[in-house]
Amino acid sequence: EDQVTQSPEALRLQEGESSSLNCSYTVSGLRGLFWYRQDPGKGPEFLFTLYSAGEEKEKERLKATLTKKESFLHITAPKPEDSATYLCAVQAINSGYALNFGKGTSLLVTP
Template sequence: EDQVTQSPEALRLQEGESSSLNCSYTVSGLRGLFWYRQDPGKGPEFLFTLYSAGEEKEKERLKATLTKKESFLHITAPKPEDSATYLCAVQMASGTYKYIFGTGTRLKVLA
């Protein structure tokens, strides 16, 4: 069964304490993997797209990487404003443009 699993479910960090969020997937062919940030009461905001193993993307304190089975979102020296839920989604190679979403990691960065 096609599946996307994110870990941990929740993460508390001190400001400046770097860490990584994990998104592991089992799908029959990957067209793309997407990372989103979601603030409370708002829709997901697009961060990164990764298409092939070995690819990396960076934006400010965030860096996303992709292997054949998982993706990591690395957060370097986080700030309180990085607190949000981070969602991972996989678009499969076959058929339509459907996504499979993980349930997200709730990140809290303490000042």
């Protein structure tokens, strides 16, 4: 059975304090791994897609990496506006078009 586990569940950082969020996955075959950001009361906002181990993508203070078992979302020098829940999802070969989501990491960045 496909599984996606995100850690930590919650993370509190001071502004400028870099850290990483983890997404571990177990799937029969990976089609793609997706990172989204979700603000309270809103729908998930797309950040990155990674398709194969070794791939990396960057956007502003965020960098996503992928191995055969996990993905990391690195946040460099975060700002309070980076506070949100970060969701990881995988699309697997045996799950068709559906995205299988983890429960998310709730990030709070304080000034």
